[in-house]
Amino acid sequence: MSKINNDAPLLEIKNLKKYYDIGSNSKLHAVDNITASIAKGNTLGVVGESGCGKTTLGRTILKLIEPTDGEILFEGTNIAKLSRNQMRSFRKSMQIIFQDPYSSLNPRKSVYDIIATPLRMNKTCSDRNKMEEQIKSIMDICGLPSRLLNSYPHELDGGRRQRICIARALVLDPKFIVCDEPVSALDVSIQAQILNLLMDLQDEMGLTYMFITHDLSVIKHISTEIMVMYLGVCVERAPSVEMFKNPIHPYTRVLLSAILVPNISSRNKRLELVRGELTNPIDPQPGCRFSPRCEYSNDYCIGKDIELREVSPNHFVACSYIQDFKP
């Protein structure tokens, strides 16, 4: 596990917000006031249930979705307000791998065309032979035999398709990649292959990842820092090791206990079940958004927004129960 280094961060987001107008003066708060930074070569894991805004956060950072407010600093430049044209030069260094390798590849294009598209769009390579060589070498790095160059996505299994998606993201030699649940559509054995590949690539190419998932067990191995999101807000942020050793927020603890361990000694241990499901992200009232489902919730959880506070070095928690009522 690489150490957290305190060099200038590659990416910094400050008070990032994305609200959707849904008519009748209501706003859906998909991402609400998220602040985070990722140092070069590190991985920020973002965890939460579906609907918590983690995908929106990933896409907003890449400006695939326009942010409502806040700053996105990429290598020191605020890209939040840049126009599409101005963004173009940044796109090369910021890529994304999508969740579903079945729907994120054009079924009518060959593997060659899929990987060549980013090169053509960015006009980085004019010589055809060179381009083919570049594509073959990136396929090799991603563990794809070059005989698949003229295959189509439907001929390949899920693991190989995800490798194509990774090759497509890497071909422009990016610095930063958003991995949006890249392994949740895959079988466990293939999942492990892809996770290993992503970690190897990070070591070799010095990549920086933001790794989005709903499964805490997946990001333990790959993340340097973990951020837990609930209904658009960050409820806890800590270095990976610390997060697993000493989870504080009740929601983080629920997520951890929901991991099913393949071990029968844990069978009779009661799962720390959480009541209900995600509540409504439309015009949320001030207060802790997890309180309707939280077993510790009390009067002090509602009425005012709860700020993230540093409880130990680099470990931030937003929970008034822990902060004000427990030493």
Add this chain to the structure above:
Amino acid sequence: MSGELLSVKNLEVIYKSSGEMVQAVNGINFSLNKGETLGLVGETGAGKTTTALAVLRLLPERTGKILTGSISFDGKNLLELNDEEMRLKVRGKRIAMIFQDPMTALNPVMSVCDQIAEAIRYHSDKVDKNEIDKKVDHVLEMVGISPSRKHEYPHQFSGGMKQRVVIAIALSCEPDLLIADEPTTALDVTIQAQVLAMMGELRNRLGTAMVLITHDLGVVAQICDKVAVMYAGELIETGTLEDIFVEKEHHPYTMGLFGAIPNLGGESKRLHPIAGIMPDPTELPVGCNFQERCPHVMSICLDTNPEPYVNGTHSIACHLFTEKCNVGGDNYE
């Protein structure tokens, strides 16, 4: 609660399409007693769902075919029943199925209440509307949905709630056997925990036997009594929960499955996946199907398909064991 409920013997299923023959299930044997839960584990394409569809006789008519074997359920061979008997007396009534994706398993233009009532009306003598209504309320309460929501449509429910509706439909006729095909794969971890806890509780209360199809060994450890590991259409290892999770002797594929799971306790960074992918079911290799990915492959594996090595309740189909030599449990941390 004892007595054999389901017994599948030497089942072979193929799919035929445009000249190609897919050997989906290749001679599997398993049995299940009343009230027991069997976990059927394997990767995508291993033939788990095909096995379930064969038991319910729901294989696609034109392409799917049961070549040989018998499926006896409560003493009757299901393969000898005609379609009418199967539809009215078995399917939905005595054997029910929960499908993987609750988003597509429900009819989007029928209210939840109508969908549950349909199953009840079809399979019971109850014709009285009030009685059916009462029964609908009862099963909804059983799966933790307030009956006041019964007139809503599937799109008004979240994924976890939809899966509860699907479970309510499956349990509405109080079946003896419930086949659940990856019931929690499409759900979030917290909701998965809720649904599994509920399924376990209902199973204990109603005494329903269950075949749980999954690729997640964590789910199996939580809820099953017996485990069958499936690979390329064959059961390569079967046993009780203790045989699989406590015993040291395993098929190399089972070891690989355990190795691929991220380890929460350990500090090691790399995972230990099984190299390669499953063989193409249209051209399975001669000999053991796992030979190409197996770290312990021997010359005998290339020409002879292994017979199961049986040790009490634990059965492993691998030459390593028929040759009586132990791989040991330390090849994958």
